[in-house]
Each structure stands twice: as C-alpha cells, then as structure tokens.
Amino acid sequence: MRISPFHSPLRGIALEEVWHDHDDCPVARSIAPPDRVPGIAPSRKRCPYCALLDQPPPRPPQHLVSLRRR
Numbered sequence: 240m241r242i243s244p245f246h247s248p249l250r251g252i253a254l255e256e257v258w259h260d261h262d263d264c265p266v267a268r269s270i271a272p273p274d275r276v277p278g279i280a281p282s283r284k285r286c287p288y289c290a291l292l293d294q295p296p297p298r299p300p301q302h303l304v305s306l307r308r309r
C-alpha cells in the first residue's frame with residue numbers, strides 16, 4: 240500500500256540512502272516507525288523497491304486471453 244513518503248537517519252537494510260513511500264517495501268519495514276522522518280529527502284533517491292511495488296500487477300498477454308475464449 241502506498242504511504243506518505245518518509246526517510247530515516249538509519250538506512251535499514253538498504254545499500255544506499257533512499258526515501259520510501261510503500262509499506263510493503265522490505266527496506267521500509269526494516270526501519271522502525273520511531274526512526275522514520277516524514278517527507279522526501281531531496282538529496283536521496285527514491286527507493287527502487289518502492290518504485291517496483293508501485294507498478295500495476297502484470298496482465299496476461301492479449302493473445303492468451305483470446306485463445307481462452309474459443
């Protein structure tokens with residue numbers, strides 16, 4: 240689920256300093272709520288895991304959908 244962006248003085252399990260906006264992110268989950276600072280850190284990149292979780296779930300390719308209707 241999408242949450243308000245936050246960053247932290249602690250890196251959690253991330254390899255670099257990033258900010259998060261997804262509560263399913265394993266890195267975000269490794270940072271305890273008291274250690275979270277609300278907002279985007281301009282000097283940091285968005286977490287790649289949060290970006291990945293933001294993608295819509297993949298749909299089956301169209302040619303497979305039409306085969307199923309026959």
Ligand SMILES: [Zn+2]
Binds near residue numbers: 260264266267286289
């Ligand atoms: Zn994240």
